[in-house]
Amino acid sequence: YMGIQYFAMEAGLFMVTKTTLCGARCGKVYGSIKTPNYLSWTKKGGIPGISAKHYGHLNLPLFHFSYADIASMEDILKSYKDFQSKKQTPEEMKKLRLLSEYTSTPKGTISYLSFGDVQEAKIVASGKDEALEVVCNKYKNRITALSYTQFVKLASPHLYVTPSEIISADMGKKRRIRASKQSLRYVEECIKHKKDIDCTSSSLIAPIFLSGDEPLLCPQLKKLASLKELDGYLYCGLSAMKYEEKEKTIQDIHTALNNKEKLRIYQGAGDPVDVIFGILNGVDLFECSFPFKLAEGKIAMNVESLFSYDSKTLSKESYQSIKEMVNSREIKYIDFNEKDNEGIQTPIQASCECFTCKNHTRGYIHHLVQCDEINWQMLLTIHNIQAYEVLFQAMRKAVEIDKFPEFAHEFLTTQCQSKTEQRNYLTTVSYTHLRAHETLRYLVCRLLLEKKK
Amino acid sequence: INAEYIGIIYIMKRKEQEGEEEEKANIPVKKLKEEEVKIESVIPTVIIDRSAEMEKSLSYKILKTFNHARAGELILNHGTVLTPVYMPVGTKGAMKALTTEDMESMGCQIHLANTYHLDLRPGPKKMNEYGGIHKFMNWKRNILTDSGGFQMVSLNELMEINEHGVKFKSILDGTTINLAPEDSIHVQNQIGADIIMQLDDVVHSLTTGPRVEEAAKRTIRWLDRCIAAHKRPAQQALFGIVQGGLNKELRDYCLIEMAKRKLPGYAIGGLSGGEAKEIFWKVVAQCTAKLPADKPRYLMGVGYPEDIVICSLLGCDMFDCVFATRTARFGCAFTRNGSIKLKKSDNRVIFEPIEPTCACHVCKTYTRSMLHELMKGNPVALHLISYHNVYYLLNLMKTLRDAILEGRVKEYVDSFINDYYKFKESIPEWIKGALEYAGIVLTTDKPFKGTQFFTLCQKKKKKKKKKKKKKQK
Numbered sequence: 001y002m003g004i005q006y007f008a009m010e011a012g013l014f015m016v017t018k019t020t021l022c023g024a025r026c027g028k029v030y031g032s033i034k035t036p037n038y039l040s041w042t043k044k045g046g047i048p049g050i051s052a053k054h055y056g057h058l059n060l061p062l063f064h065f066s067y068a069d070i071a072s073m074e075d076i077l078k079s080y081k082d083f084q085s086k087k088q089t090p091e092e093m094k095k096l097r098l099l100s101e102y103t104s105t106p107k108g109t110i111s112y113l114s115f116g117d118v119q120e121a122k123i124v125a126s127g128k129d130e131a132l133e134v135v136c137n138k139y140k141n142r143i144t145a146l147s148y149t150q151f152v153k154l155a156s157p158h159l160y161v162t163p164s165e166i167i168s169a170d171m172g173k174k175r176r177i178r179a180s181k182q183s184l185r186y187v188e189e190c191i192k193h194k195k196d197i198d199c200t201s202s203s204l205i206a207p208i209f210l211s212g213d214e215p216l217l218c219p220q221l222k223k224l225a226s227l228k229e230l231d232g233y234l235y236c237g238l239s240a241m242k243y244e245e246k247e248k249t250i251q252d253i254h255t256a257l258n259n260k261e262k263l264r265i266y267q268g269a270g271d272p273v274d275v276i277f278g279i280l281n282g283v284d285l286f287e288c289s290f291p292f293k294l295a296e297g298k299i300a301m302n303v304e305s306l307f308s309y310d311s312k313t314l315s316k317e318s319y320q321s322i323k324e325m326v327n328s329r330e331i332k333y334i335d336f337n338e339k340d341n342e343g344i345q346t347p348i349q350a351s352c353e354c355f356t357c358k359n360h361t362r363g364y365i366h367h368l369v370q371c372d373e374i375n376w377q378m379l380l381t382i383h384n385i386q387a388y389e390v391l392f393q394a395m396r397k398a399v400e401i402d403k404f405p406e407f408a409h410e411f412l413t414t415q416c417q418s419k420t421e422q423r424n425y426l427t428t429v430s431y432t433h434l435r436a437h438e439t440l441r442y443l444v445c446r447l448l449l450e451k452k453k
Numbered sequence: 454i455n456a457e458y459i460g461i462i463y464i465m466k467r468k469e470q471e472g473e474e475e476e477k478a479n480i481p482v483k484k485l486k487e488e489e490v491k492i493e494s495v496i497p498t499v500i501i502d503r504s505a506e507m508e509k510s511l512s513y514k515i516l517k518t519f520n521h522a523r524a525g526e527l528i529l530n531h532g533t534v535l536t537p538v539y540m541p542v543g544t545k546g547a548m549k550a551l552t553t554e555d556m557e558s559m560g561c562q563i564h565l566a567n568t569y570h571l572d573l574r575p576g577p578k579k580m581n582e583y584g585g586i587h588k589f590m591n592w593k594r595n596i597l598t599d600s601g602g603f604q605m606v607s608l609n610e611l612m613e614i615n616e617h618g619v620k621f622k623s624i625l626d627g628t629t630i631n632l633a634p635e636d637s638i639h640v641q642n643q644i645g646a647d648i649i650m651q652l653d654d655v656v657h658s659l660t661t662g663p664r665v666e667e668a669a670k671r672t673i674r675w676l677d678r679c680i681a682a683h684k685r686p687a688q689q690a691l692f693g694i695v696q697g698g699l700n701k702e703l704r705d706y707c708l709i710e711m712a713k714r715k716l717p718g719y720a721i722g723g724l725s726g727g728e729a730k731e732i733f734w735k736v737v738a739q740c741t742a743k744l745p746a747d748k749p750r751y752l753m754g755v756g757y758p759e760d761i762v763i764c765s766l767l768g769c770d771m772f773d774c775v776f777a778t779r780t781a782r783f784g785c786a787f788t789r790n791g792s793i794k795l796k797k798s799d800n801r802v803i804f805e806p807i808e809p810t811c812a813c814h815v816c817k818t819y820t821r822s823m824l825h826e827l828m829k830g831n832p833v834a835l836h837l838i839s840y841h842n843v844y845y846l847l848n849l850m851k852t853l854r855d856a857i858l859e860g861r862v863k864e865y866v867d868s869f870i871n872d873y874y875k876f877k878e879s880i881p882e883w884i885k886g887a888l889e890y891a892g893i894v895l896t897t898d899k900p901f902k903g904t905q906f907f908t909l910c911q912k913k914k915k916k917k918k919k920k921k922k923k924k925q926k
Contacts, residue, residue, distance in 0.1 A: 043830050043831040044826050045826060045827065046823075046833050047833070048831055048832060049833055050836075051815075051818075051836055051837055051840075052814075053818075073826060075802075076801055076822055076826070079802040079804075080822070083804045102822075102823065104823065343579055343582065345582075345583065355554060359553060360591055363575075363579075363583070364589060364591070367546060367574065367575050367589075370574055371545040371546075371547070371570075373545060373547045373549060374549060374550045374832060374835060374836075375548075375549070375552060377832060378550070378836065379552070
């Protein structure tokens with residue numbers, strides 16, 4: 001679907017192509033990838049469960065790599081760079097996106113490096129020696145803004161997020177303010193180092209931690225707004241907030257940052273209902289692992305994007321009901337943990353054109369789940385990605401023709417159901433399956449990690 | 454050292470070794486009580502000639518031969534299978550970590566499924582409702598179902614056997630399942646595979662004593678019952694399975710009786726269970742020499758690359774083994790020079806594919822370094838290595854077949870063996886014996902393990918190491 005590997009930086013990172021009264025907008029990243037769009041989550045450089053052969057069937061323009069995953073690969077990337085330098089000319093080496101090349105992502109895709117999925121990130125030391133102590137599974141390292149920028153120059157992703165301390169909603173105000181100030185310092189230093197070491201081929205994204213304390217964080221937001229070298233912002237912490245707070249917060253942030261021309265990325269929004277909220281509030285990209293996590297939990301999306309684009313304009317009441325529905329509804333899905341699927345000889349979704357729905361029935365996938373054959377994860381991942389992509393295409397089209405509120409209303413009423421109970425994608429497993437010493441601490445009982453006396 | 458002297462020592466040593474190996478093979482693994490060996494009142498069977506009906510299910514043509522090796526075409530209901538062929542194993546109605554599209558793209562023409570497991574889940578009724586296993590899996594090419602006989606060995610603790618059939622304990626809920634030959638055939642009829650196997654009485658290859666004879670004779674009686682119970686002889690080719698352990702006379706007995714039944718095809722069972730290779734290949738050679746030449750021969754449970762090449766040269770046409778996908782899940786991948794362990798840290802900085810000469814999409818897209826990293830947390834690694842391994846074995850059989858058709862088998866085997874053992878000290882002795890029988894003499898400088906020449910080389914190496922250490926000190 002795309003032929004070129006190297007994007008011309010002259011095209012600029014992001015361009016708004018359409019704005020609407022409801023707040024939704026369309027744009028293009030690097031002149032070709034349309035927004036709103038989503039960033040495909042990866043594990044160790046590949047999409048979980050499906051190979052590069054399947055990328056061709058699925059339209060995956062944006063790949064999301066997390067620092068936690070690839071931090072331990074720094075020495076490998078250095079060796080790989082030496083290896084490539086023997087094969088390519090110096091000019092080609094300057095343009096080479098090393099991380100994309102190493103992980104065999106398709107030509108024409110954009111790589112995005114986030115600082116998410118890190119287990120712990122704490123500030124250690126202060127002043128000139130300030131560093132972040134980062135823990136990602138077994139990997140532990142101290143990084144500074146300079147060392148991080150050097151890593152980014154090595155990996156050369158198209159977009160990258162600056163590092164920051166991990167902040168959670170239950171932390172005190174002082175701690176959150178301190179973390180926010182640290183984050184701003186790292187942004188400024190990264191901008192400086194980016195120029196010094198000539199890391200201009202990658203675009204810098206600043207994280208913004210939202211928790212309802214925005215008045216306290218105003219000085220940081222004003223400073224961020226003044227930094228013209230920033231190419232975009234990553235909104236973190238929105239998912240944990242209530243709807244009314246979310247909407248007010250995000251609008252205040254837009255105003256404070258005055259960032260209409262910058263790329264806006266929403267961290268942790270995956271459910272199409274959250275995506276609708278984000279699009280209505282002017283977000284362009286969604287950093288999420290929703291279709292993949294759903295597949296890991298043996299759940300398939302069951303939504304059809306059959307939208308009547310010539311529908312009538314929404315009334316005020318209907319428009320307001322969108323807000324209530326975003327708060328109280330979730331997409332329809334099929335849970336293959338349940339026995340209802342046994343013997344069903346129809347596909348997950350009749351109108352879906354993915355490999356799974358064209359070739360296999362619900363009954364067969366249920367059989368694979370029952371027999372614990374790994375193929376179920378491949379098939380469900382392929383289906384969920386396809387369904388997600390088709391949904392985004394429909395949403396983009398609705399924004400382009402200025403019918404997004406109508407689309408949202410129809411989608412929320414026909415393709416969603418009431419939130420019955422919180423869906424838990426995590427399932428219990430045995431100790432040996434868990435590999436407790438390699439699993440994040442908040443998922444495994446600490447007693448299992450203690451050594452036997 | 455005088456060459457004649459070496460030759461004499463070699464002959465003496467070889468005889469000693471053969472004697473040792475025979476002794477080892479005769480070491481009883483299982484001591485049976487007399488009660489277990491009592492042969493119960495047998496259910497007498499009659500040879501029913503259904504060869505006319507069964508002929509319609511399968512057609513086999515030999516295109517070219519090289520001594521015992523054959524290149525042929527096996528025409529079944531769902532297409533043609535070119536032999537010799539490797540059949541990947543999809544026990545529970547799915548290839549592990551490979552979709553049907555993957556199997557088609559790598560040129561797989563036939564694969565396996567297992568009756569025991571499909572009987573438990575989803576069950577023959579549901580399979581019938583689906584319209585058979587082809588529609589259930591959405592696989593348009595051929596399928597072979599094993600009868601469930603091997604589970605007698607693999608699930609030994611959950612099994613009881615008598616003349617009527619086998620009693621299994623279900624691995625799911627512990628309920629007792631009775632599997633008589635008629636039941637196995639009935640289930641396989643409903644599953645709808647293109648080739649079905651008789652229910653045979655399988656014993657571990659290292660078992661000796663009266664139990665082996667009991668199993669061999671009972672297999673023939675069960676074959677007659679399977680033939681009588683077979684309701685779709687024109688659509689599904691029924692293969693008999695030659696048993697007899699490592700006993701030549703029992704094998705001969707089975708071979709003669711099998712030939713009388715005029716089946717569409719024959720399988721060689723009861724091997725690949727830990728017996729010495731020297732004995733293994735001789736049993737295979739014995740069976741292929743006496744099985745009907747115009748029928749396909751299926752060697753069950755054999756799947757290491759060197760084994761399937763050698764056994765093809767001995768006259769086998771079809772092979773199956775879970776090794777390709779199972780070893781992939783542990784990070785082992787096949788190459789021309791033997792298997793490699795991708796989990797080893799050496800692979801972190803190797804930016805070449807698993808096998809540079811391999812044309813599979815994994816080798817075209819991924820480096821060893823990337824696969825090493827993916828093994829650390831991404832389930833796609835299992836898919837990729839499984840794909841490569843199965844592709845490798847399918848391609849190995851295809852290239853051997855091409856060599857038979859083009860009359861360059863010696864060069865092919867020479868090249869294969871020298872590459873496969875390139876980084877090893879020696880070539881196994883049994884390969885030399887098997888190749889000599891197949892009419893091939895290797896042109897190689899590499900010694901064969903177990904020869905006098907090999908032990909002399911080992912001694913020289915040790916001396917060199919000692920000298921080096923002394924110098925270092």
